Amino acid sequence: MLEQPAFGRRLKELRVERSLSQAALAGKEISTGYLSRLESGARQPTERVVNHLVRILGVERSAFDTPPSGGSLAQALSLATSAEGDQGSENLIAVLAQVREESPFLRWQALWHISRYWQRRGERAEEQACLEDMVRVADELSLPELQCRARFQLARSLRSTGEVSRALDLALNAYQLAKDAALDLPDTGGALLTLVSVEAEAGRLPDARAHVDELVDLVAGRSDTLAAEALWSAATVRFRQGDHEGARICLERAMKELDSSVDLTLWTRLRLAAASLYLQSTPPQTERGRECLQEAASALTLIGTPVLDQELLTLQTQLAFHEGRYADARRLYDELNRDELRLTYRDQVRLHILDSRLMILEGREQEGIRLLKDLGEQAQQQSNIDLAAEIWRILAECLEDVGRRRTAAEGA
Template sequence: MMEQPFFGRRLKELRTERGLSQAALGGGEISTGYLSRLESGARQPTERVITYLTTQLGVDRSAFESPPVGSSLAQALSIAASTDSDEAMENLAAVLGSAQKESLLQRWQALWLISRYRRRRGESAEEQACLEELARLSEELALPELRCRAWTQLAQCLRSSGDITRAIGIAEKAYRLAKDTELTVHDVAPALLTLVALEVEAGRLPDARAHADELVPLVEGRTDALRAEALWAAATVRLRHGDYVAARQFLEQAMTELDSRIDLILWVRLRLAAASLYLQLTPPRTELTAECLSQVEAPLSLVGTPPLRQELLLIEALLAFQEKKFDEARALHDELSGEDLRLTYRDRIRLDILDSLLLILEGHREDGITALKELGEKAQQMSHIDLSAEIWRVLAETLVTLTGPAATASHGGGRPS
């Protein structure tokens, strides 16, 4: 049975898996506006449209049929908890949407699993909706562990979408609750990790440094993902302080200590973070960036989610820019811009900075400079003080390069953050 919104989510998934834009999929038969409404669940597909889409995507119509809904939330929850399949998670979401009398604890657990599934797929709006409801349920349940975890995850989601002001308030609540109720390191450390990241974004570097220095000893002696993320957080703080040596040491220690068998996705993310860091050194260590990117190619074929693959493309574009391969950088930028972006707010800004610098190189100086100014003002308005400062730095360097005596049309004009 073709039911919305499952049909729309499945259509979008199949289209993006094949690297097709809405225009490419629609061809001359279906408008992009109609496809967009199908994917959002606002329109029900006709038989003619279903036949056309199955042919274009090379799938059977069963690929669009809604999975059978479990008879109870408990049943759907048990199935989803024991498998990583998308079908089980979509079924759980469908069952939860129609559930009425199930226990609050079952609803909480279902929302927790669904929110993680949405995060993995880069579906930020859907993830935030789950986490908002999760936080509300946590208040009703009044269990400090569940409240702390819901707040921590909601703060992380808000950070990814760029809502720093609200995110930092929620992260502070999670951390205070974890400390006041003497929760274990499994709750205190994630709350601290989230708070440190937000304090860095908000430009509260002394607070971030103090909390990072509290976090690292807290996970001393561990060999799990929590330890690696703590070292990564410490590296981020040092990087924002301009201490590139210490930042590199912390990040390389995290990469050395984390076994890929413990958490392959985190293993990949650490190397992408290192690749980005090496581009920010003076001078940029492009050979180390290239080495990190080569290390993640094979793992990404196994665990590559849309956000991870897009992050890889972004770093490849920034690397091409540093190597003065401007045509390649533009091609990679345009490839990313043509996709359904799943990047974090910060990475979206980095992509926009790259576009501005490429515009300047391509002869559109005023457009590029204006775009950089607008990015800096927007980041400042949204309380991204650290990011705003980075944009103004890039703009200043660009203006100096353009007006200096050695300015020519052949040089880079600035360094993307």
Template sequence: MTDESSFGARLKALRLERGLSQASLAGKEISTGYLSRLESGARQPTERVITYLAGQLGVDRMAFDALPAAGTPTGGGSALARTLSIAASCADDEPVEDLIDTVATADEEDPQLRWQALWLIARFWHSKGERTEELACLEKLAEVADGLGLPALQCRSRTQLARSLRSVGQVARALELAESAYHTAKDSGLSVSDTGTALLALVSAEAEAGRLADARAHSLELVALVEGGPDALRAEALWSAATVCSRQGDDEAVHEYLGQAMQALDSRADPILWARLRLAAASLYLQSRPALTEEARICLAQAETALLLIGTPVQQQELLVLQAHLAFEEGRYADARAAHDQLDFDNLVLTYRDRIRLQTLDSLLLIVEGHEQEGRARLKQLGEEARRASNMDLAAEIWRVLAETLENAAQAGTADRR
């Protein structure tokens, strides 16, 4: 049988015989980087990839000299075990891409290994802002966890699935799963970390669904639970409590919780969370009435400095959106429009809520720019869309904005008649 290095040599020879570039052979199914690693022998092909490449080259898979399919045990355990070990111990993306291919053909593998692999893959998709892929992966993760019947894995799977569903606007199911994860954690006596993370998901889902009293009660429970716990979890708990208070209009509590959250976390301990926390604080300051633009500007400046070094595409988009919101609140409408138009709308990786709020900003800019009817019509559509998605808190925010624009128009009309 042929080893990986001879497979790579044969693959390259077949490609060159047909005058194909690596990009042409890779097509849409695999990356050229992955193909290059296959040809060099640095990566082992999966069964799916072997079949795909044989089709691309127009040959029988036996043309690769009967290379054993991925998943066939060789000296170091199963293909999934080997690929998972590499991916879990490496900070690069490439091993995770290999892991994705391996999982696709490893249905009969040990379910605990499969759960671990899916957990890593879900984190990978989340870091890329690929919400559809992340959601599909988390659905499989929850299914495997239920098959295993282990409370800790069931709690973690449902928590992450709830968070992903909320981020794409599926609030009702997110709430159901978050409640299940929380009760699993409580009933099984799971760790503070598991219980606290489940509570974070539950508070967020309750707030989105407009169940603010429940969200406030659970946020207080969460803050008490993590007191003295890990700094990152405590910072997120305080951030969550501030968000609920903001939606209840309790600006004094918002300031208190945000101040504690930002003091709880050292930028050197978790720089990404440190920057995310400042983005969140800026957003909450801009949602205050009146908007606290000075506080928001300081938070955005701090976040921008950090994100220049460690920012992901998701966070870069969030920063630009908040800069547009800040410019609008300060009356710098041309700057707000310029920031809005800098966004790559074909590749948005924002959450559902942030997307709707961005479209709300666009509608308000249209009104300022003299397109009153179009802007108000869009606001009505957005409010109805949020209502249909069971995101009652967001729907209420949009209806409030629409009411304010109508009131301003009426006042302007009265002033003109005078």
């Protein structure tokens, strides 16, 4: 059997030489997620997959035995940072896997670029492995700026996959580094943003509120991306504290103050966040949620990524459910689950909550109730206290609804 990671590096080079996207090479035989893992060396190829790749690439099997041509890290980094699309990033990954003696500064820059590539694609495991390497290189260089940035980026990634405890340690460390070294606002603000999000995820809402208020004070008078993200974080904390009106004011202010020409991706994400807030309100504000999703969908035709596309489809599924279009909600849910989910841990849990509620409405009551119980226990084990509380509340409401329907049926 062909050995990794040499196979993956050679596969990537053959694909790039032929100007093939991962989707084109994967075809209908394999998923792009699996192909990405092959190229990164994370998965071993099977005979069936190798035969498929040989056929599409138009090469002999022996082509995989040829070592990749490589190139200097500086050259690959220059090409990646100046290229459109992801082709340069994929070549950079292959080159970085080969070099050993390059400058640690160059290596850190390459890792930073590659981590962004994995983040856009929603490949959490690959992103985290890259960020772990960044932390090691930053510590080797002993530069507080790089140590802070690497730590808060890794903390963000870990939070998105539900690894809250370690994310909290890293976020606190990043913030302490920023304070001790009196780093500039972008680094201090980035560390604070991360700390707030992790504390909120861990259910440490008083700490999160104190830190987000500090952050909002730091960015007062600004109308850039950091200010918009600070207001978004303030909205998140207020919402989880039960202050839905305060959350709405913060988020709508962020949307108003950030122009799409400054950062279209953040502009779009704010509208997805607002739609989520409106749909989680009691009662759900479906009309306002729909408006935000329509705006986001228009922007995603220009800057869509696999992650953002899945977030949009997830919220469209939630909207259909809250509007009572249960058949549409089930269809959209099934469409989502045909692909590898790239959502954050919290969004995946919310999606599974919706699945369980649909099961109950479809007459699969015991199956739906059992799924809700499993989700609640999992959230508790992950220390997501407020998420666990939300799940237990929904379970209680579902049990009450099931009881009412049974009583009504018996009375009839």
